[in-house]
Amino acid sequence: MRALVTGSHGFAGTPLCALLRERGFEVHGLASGPAGPEEDGSYHRADLRDPAAVRAAVDAADPEIVFHLAALTGRGGEEQARLTFDVNVHGTANLCAALLDRGKRVRLVHAGSSAQYGAVPREDDPVTEDAPQRPLGVYGWTKSASEAIALAHHGRGKIEVVAARAFNHTGPGEPVHLVCSGFARQIAEIEAGAEPVIRVGNLSPERDFTDVRDIARGYLDLAEKGTPGVPTNLCSGRATRIEDVLTLLLDRSEAKIEVRADTDRARPVELRRQVGSYARAERDLGWSPRIALADSLGELLKEWRRRTLAAKESRS
Template structure:
């Protein structure tokens, strides 16, 4: 519904006592997504910030201190109304269509969500005369086709996006830079590389492998594990470390600046699969599914993270092996629940 701003649930009091200083009021867009849920949980546990979240849907386990509203960022009036109500002092903009494969199937839907949503947010901030610190989260996919000799990639590396998602995130990145310069808005940009962890959609590579292994262990799937390109090399970081980086950037990032977030170490998809298979006793046959091969594949990607390490002291803490085990255990629990489901 155009202009609709709907409260889903509130964990905040109806009023705040007079003369009590307000904590930083922070809005997370896309809060019900993979990263948003982890970020909201961390901020609820570790800060006294007043937390607001925008999402298209609710989810289980919403932090008690989070006030959640249903807002479609593609609707400019809904965005304006929402900002007028919240009047945030900080914004972490996560809302996006983030699946590369989906962007090939629906490029316009990806552009509308990622580019129009960001433009509506920035225009509404400007129209209302607000001055929140804004963290715009784009993607390593803006760098696109990277040659091996160019790894690790610095923030000044040229954009060569290789899929509709990457192009949409490049446009989002440029919009953020433009509004920071043209309107003196305190905008910080983050370019995270591949991040993994519990709660990620099985359309992505690590939960796809983990789900298949767990289903095979439980007898819910034949012992065939379907894969795409195993030779591509990616820079994997745990989502909980990425969420910590977002908090630091909102607090202490330099307005107008951009920061890579990653481990700095490229790992082949084959290595990730082998690590997961080392955590199970089942024997599987690995088969390539042509539907999982992308029209354009980026062979290697890894971040130069000197800027965020040296200026903010951020380092990833969670090793890849722990991230993979946590994802596999999550899918094992889901497999057990599936076995108990009536009718099986």
């Protein structure tokens, strides 16, 4: 079976492509960067904002399943916010139009986000798919709009759409601007000889963390067993304080490290707590998270140790 993964080089796209190949899929990737050495003709370089480029990539891949993971987070100023809107919203519209115009049967898995829910009253925890969407930032708003566009195409022509709403994920490959990876990188650099101080922002927020490989497995389960037109949460069902994430990482290091608050890293907390329910995924897909947070963080730290050592050796 042929699968097209947008954002194939990304944090979740990388393990998803690996899982699909392991399961025997013919995997095609779509992203804006250059192809990797192993991808050859299975990779299609395209800017989602370019309808013609997206249509050419879709036609070349001729997919039976599309996993739409590509998105920007909206970090930065007004210019970045506009770019995020263009990629996340217009890009999704371009992808759906290309799939519709093909006239062939295809299942689209739309990767949404818990950012679509925004702030949910604590008494309504854990967050279910029936919770109203109250996004707080450009990323959440654009993911809500992107999902709405995708679901509006469900049943049009021969397109089936299933919608995932993934909560925070961590594990190997996490971008350094995300909190777990930022901590792990600092610890690895300290172990390699940097000043033994880890600088942190606000440690009080609580988030629902799931291993990225469990999230990738959830996307595949949705492709194979998900109910079209129905959103499904992928999460751990547990709220973890950012302070506890840091403690789990520090416990895996023998270095003596001072934790120091850094006003440059602190920012107004829009969301104090978020925890989801994966009851629908468990009921409909048989999906539940398998990898413990401590194991995810341990592997992330090992990855940063390897990268830090390699960087140090390249400079010597």
